[in-house]
Amino acid sequence: MSTGRVLRNATLTVLALLWLVPTWLLVVNALVPAESYSGSPHWLPDGFGLLDNMSEAWDRASLGPALGNSLLYSVVSAAAAAVTAAFAAFATVVMPVRRQALWFWVVYSGTLLPLQVFIRPLFLSYAQTSLYDTQTGLVLVYTAIAVPFAFFVLRNYALTMEREIVEAARMDGASWWRLFWQIHVPLTRSAMVAVFVFQFVAVWNDLMFGITMVTSRNIRPVMAALADLQGNYSNVGPPVVLAGALLVSLPTVVLFFSAQRFFVSSLRIHR
Known part of the structure; x- marks a missing residue:
């Protein structure tokens, strides 16, 4: 084996381990029974209180309705954006539309600005149109912010078609x-599924709009x-919070592995 390949494999191994450290700490500390948590992070499992911690997080934060809301926002917004x-x-690649490059930049420019700049105008416009603190308002926001990246992926994929x-x-x-x-x-089904997965995860993990555009x-x-x-509810302790974080991350993990073959196939150049 060449020296370059050894160095590459070693670098990838180190990076993978560094990436896994936070996940390991999350799982290990979520396993710790809340009543026996000492206040310092655990690096090795110490007891098994995961189910009790999840149950506590579920009840204290009313995660059931919140999970249903996020499922609604993620599915509808990701599908609408795709x-x-x-x-x-299709319009900018297949149809004979004039100034296709201009239209590309008009749509894609939505990804060039940080999302924080949209908070104030969205808040003011939503307050005037009664969309503030509504499910419809959040769906519209999530769909709008998901379209530019989805368009970027699908346009590039469409360019490879014969x-x-x-x-x-x-x-x-x-x-x-x-x-x-x-x-x-x-022909673009695999790319559309990959886009759906990307945007589903992005909407599911969003916190900024979830706390600024909603109060109920x-x-x-x-x-x-x-x-x-x-x-x-900070008195519940870190193990309960971490168990809740682990619980709410399961839908995205399941979705990713379920759609993995579409995700991988979309990265290949269409021939």
């Missing part, structure tokens, strides 16, 4: 609508509920 981005990618497919379909009399649903969508406990997403657990 479909909207697919339409935009133009002959479109030309043949048009010569056979296929309309743009039929071409989109029967040819473009099936029955509307807040799960990350806002978890933050409330740590802030308003």
